[in-house]
Amino acid sequence: MLVTLTGSNHFLLRQRLDELVKKFSDEYGELAVERIDAIEAESQAVIDAISSLPFLASRKLVILRDISTNKAVTDQIEQIIDAAGKTTDLIIYDPALDKRTSYFKVLKSQTKLEEFGDLDKKQLVKWLADEAKKQDARLTLADANYLIERVGANQELLANELSKLVIYDPQISKQNIELLTQPTPQSRIFDLLDASFGGDKKRALELYEEQRAQRVEPQAILAMIAWQLHLVTLAKVAGERSSQQIAQDTGVNPYPLQKAAALAQKLSDAKIKTLVDEALEIDWQSKTTSLDLDEALKTYIVTL
Numbered sequence: 546m547l548v549t550l551t552g553s554n555h556f557l558l559r560q561r562l563d564e565l566v567k568k569f570s571d572e573y574g575e576l577a578v579e580r581i582d583a584i585e586a587e588s589q590a591v592i593d594a595i596s597s598l599p600f601l602a603s604r605k606l607v608i609l610r611d612i613s614t615n616k617a618v619t620d621q622i623e624q625i626i627d628a629a630g631k632t633t634d635l636i637i638y639d640p641a642l643d644k645r646t647s648y649f650k651v652l653k654s655q656t657k658l659e660e661f662g663d664l665d666k667k668q669l670v671k672w673l674a675d676e677a678k679k680q681d682a683r684l685t686l687a688d689a690n691y692l693i694e695r696v697g698a699n700q701e702l703l704a705n706e707l708s709k710l711v712i713y714d715p716q717i718s719k720q721n722i723e724l725l726t727q728p729t730p731q732s733r734i735f736d737l738l739d740a741s742f743g744g745d746k747k748r749a750l751e752l753y754e755e756q757r758a759q760r761v762e763p764q765a766i767l768a769m770i771a772w773q774l775h776l777v778t779l780a781k782v783a784g785e786r787s788s789q790q791i792a793q794d795t796g797v798n799p800y801p802l803q804k805a806a807a808l809a810q811k812l813s814d815a816k817i818k819t820l821v822d823e824a825l826e827i828d829w830q831s832k833t834t835s836l837d838l839d840e841a842l843k844t845y846i847v848t849l
Contacts, residue, residue, distance in 0.1 A: 546606075546634035547626060549652045551642040552661035553796055556700035561659065562608070562638055569606045569634060577602035583612040588621040595635060596628040606634045613639050619648040626655050664700070665789055665799040669693055672700070676707055682715040692722050697729040698800035734769040735804055741849035742811055749846050763838040767828060770842075774821055776805035781817055820849070 548565065550558055570578055581594055591609065599605035609625070612618045618625070629635045637656065642649050652658055664672060670689045677684035684692075684707070696706055706726050710717045713725055737752040756766055780802055783791045788806060792799035809817075827845060830836040 547656040549637040549656045549658045551639050554661040554663050555640060557661040558640060565636060573602045573604050577605045579605060580608045582610050583615050583618050586618060588618045591618055592624055592628045595625060595633055599632055604632055604634060608636045608638055610638045613642055622648050622651050663792060663798045666803050669698060669800060673703060680711045682711040682717055684717045688717060688719050691719055695728045696726050697732050698798050731769055735773055738773055741846050742808060746847045750843060753846055763842055766842060771824055776801055777809045778817055780806040780809040
């Protein structure tokens with residue numbers, strides 16, 4: 546087995562790694578598994594470790610992590626792969642592979658390359674419903690969508706929240722989602738912007754006050770607004786390109802990009818530039834003058 550695991554979806558990457566390690570350990574034992582962090586490793590030491598014979602087992606598995614951070618090791622990638630021989634399985638675990646490098650081309654041609662990208666909204670909804678089913682629970686697609694809207698697109702967080710909901714009641718409902726989960730600040734800030742652009746100033750201010758009541762500082766709210774404007778700008782300048790394509794190029798999760806694209810359609814280039822300039826001015830004044838950031842943000846929100 547010569548496998549390379551890569552991609553921006555760390556949850557699925559770890560899940561796949563655990564799956565491969567468990568399958569190997571069940572057959573050859575946990576002592577036959579060796580892990581090497583290549584960040585500061587010597588290339589010859591890596592080769593020696595991989596080429597050494599298994600101890601008290603007919604095969605061994607070596608997991609080599611993050612070698613793209615070590616040029617001396619990547620320069621020897623062909624020798625490292627050759628060192629595996631007939632008695633060693635090798636998993637190269639490297640989330641941040643640069644596809645432009647010769648190192649990547651070697652991995653693609655000489656190992657089984659498995660890439661795990663972030664899921665878009667439709668994929669996340671289906672994944673959540675399937676995961677609930679695996680746990681003998683029921684989660685409708687509508688409620689799965691609501692859970693994502695509430696806590697965000699981080700799969701690890703979603704998996705933890707799902708487990709909690711299943712334990713409480715296998716028949717997962719919107720009411721239980723509201724009872725047992727907390728809305729993420731970033732998700733609520735998007736709702737705030739959406740309400741503002743939709744002309745619902747009262748709702749926008751309610752969402753702002755909700756964040757302040759949860760002790761989210763104005764500086765953090767401004768930072769989240771800036772991030773949302775960044776996503777809206779990306780979606781705007783991308784033209785006809787899909788959220789998935791933008792995500793692959795920028796490393797941003799496709800789910801918030803999809804939401805940002807909906808906002809981008811409502812705004813002209815000039816309007817986005819004005820919003821960014823005004824947010825920047827508020828940030829600058831808050832750091833150089835005695836500006837009341839709370840009041841400045843409320844004014845900014847109601848004038849969106």
